[in-house]
Amino acid sequence: MNTRGVTWFGLAFVAAALFAPVAAAQAPLKIFDAHLHYNHEPNPTFALDKVLETFRRNNVTGIVANSRPNKGTHELVEAKSPNLWVVPFIRPYRTRADVQNWSTDPTxxxxxxxxxKRGYYVGVGEFHIHGQAAAAALVKKTVDFAVTHDLFILAHCDEPALLILFQHNPKAKIIWAHTGFSTPVPRVRELLExxxxxxxxxxxxxxxxxxAGKLAPEWRELFGKHSDRFVLGSDTWIPERWASYDQIIGGYRAWLANLPEDQxxxxxxxxxxRLFKGKMPE
Ligand SMILES: [Zn+2]
Structure with missing residues (x-):
C-alpha cells in the first residue's frame, strides 16, 4: 500500500466512524410535551390544523393537553389525530384572572x-400557587380530589407550596412545573429522593x-441518577411560545443528544x- 492508499484507507476509516453515530442520531427522538397549553381567549394563537402541523414538524407525538378555558383541550382530544397521543389535564381556569383566584373560588x-365527568382526564392543572396560599382549604380539596380519582397534578409552585401540597395528601402525584425555576440542583435531588x-x-x-447543548455537570449528574423523574414541556402560555416552538424543542434536543441514549x-x-400508561404513536 502506497502513501496514497494509506491516506484513503485512513479517510474511509474516519468516515465510517463518523457516519455511524450520525446515522443513529438522524432518527429524531420522539418528544412528549408534558406542559402544553392550547388557550382560547377567546381565540387560539394557531388554528387546530396548524397546531397539529407544529407537533408533526417537531416529532412531538404526545402531549399533556391543558387549556384556558378547557375548550382547547376538548378540541385536541376530539381531533383524534393518529399521530398524536393526547393526555388531557383539567385546567382550573376559565379566564386569566382565575390564575390568581382559583384557590379561593368555590366555583x-x-x-x-x-x-x-367527561371521563377522559388524567390530571388536574396546571395551577399556580405560592407559599402559604397553598394551605387554603380549596387547594387541599383539589389535591384530595386528584388523589381520589388517581389524577396527576401539574403544579406551578415554589418549594414551600410544593411541601404543603404533599402535606395535604402524601399520595399526591405531582408534576412540578418548571422544577422550581431556579431551586438549587442539590435541593431538587433531595426533593426527588x-x-x-x-x-x-x-x-x-x-x-x-x-x-450549544453542553450540559452543566450538576445536571448531567442528576439526570444520571434520576433520569426516570423528568419530563419536557413547551409551556405555550402566550403566542410567543407558539412562535418559538421549534426553537424550544430544538433546545431540548441539543442537550438530550449529549446524554446517554437510555437517559x-x-x-x-x-x-x-410509563406515568400516563400509553404509547407514543409510530
Ligand atoms: Zn404553563
Whole structure:
C-alpha cells in the first residue's frame, strides 16, 4: 500500500466512524410535551390544523393537553389525530384572572368536578400557587380530589407550596412545573429522593445546558441518577411560545443528544409512557 492508499484507507476509516453515530442520531427522538397549553381567549394563537402541523414538524407525538378555558383541550382530544397521543389535564381556569383566584373560588372546584365527568382526564392543572396560599382549604380539596380519582397534578409552585401540597395528601402525584425555576440542583435531588411520586418538568428551568447543548455537570449528574423523574414541556402560555416552538424543542434536543441514549429516551418520552400508561404513536 502506497502513501496514497494509506491516506484513503485512513479517510474511509474516519468516515465510517463518523457516519455511524450520525446515522443513529438522524432518527429524531420522539418528544412528549408534558406542559402544553392550547388557550382560547377567546381565540387560539394557531388554528387546530396548524397546531397539529407544529407537533408533526417537531416529532412531538404526545402531549399533556391543558387549556384556558378547557375548550382547547376538548378540541385536541376530539381531533383524534393518529399521530398524536393526547393526555388531557383539567385546567382550573376559565379566564386569566382565575390564575390568581382559583384557590379561593368555590366555583372553580365545581368546574373541576364538572370537567372530570367527561371521563377522559388524567390530571388536574396546571395551577399556580405560592407559599402559604397553598394551605387554603380549596387547594387541599383539589389535591384530595386528584388523589381520589388517581389524577396527576401539574403544579406551578415554589418549594414551600410544593411541601404543603404533599402535606395535604402524601399520595399526591405531582408534576412540578418548571422544577422550581431556579431551586438549587442539590435541593431538587433531595426533593426527588424524599417524594417518590414527584416528577420534575423542565420548561423555563434555568442552568441545565448552555446554548450549544453542553450540559452543566450538576445536571448531567442528576439526570444520571434520576433520569426516570423528568419530563419536557413547551409551556405555550402566550403566542410567543407558539412562535418559538421549534426553537424550544430544538433546545431540548441539543442537550438530550449529549446524554446517554437510555437517559435521553426516558426524558424525551419514556417517562411519559410509563406515568400516563400509553404509547407514543409510530
Ligand atoms: Zn404553563
Amino acid at each position: 372553580i372546584y365545581d368546574l373541576i368536578e364538572a370537567e372530570y 424524599k417524594y417518590p411520586a414527584l416528577i420534575a418538568e423542565l420548561s423555563y428551568r434555568g442552568g441545565i445546558a448552555d446554548g 435521553a429516551r426516558r426524558i424525551a418520552h419514556g417517562n411519559a409512557e
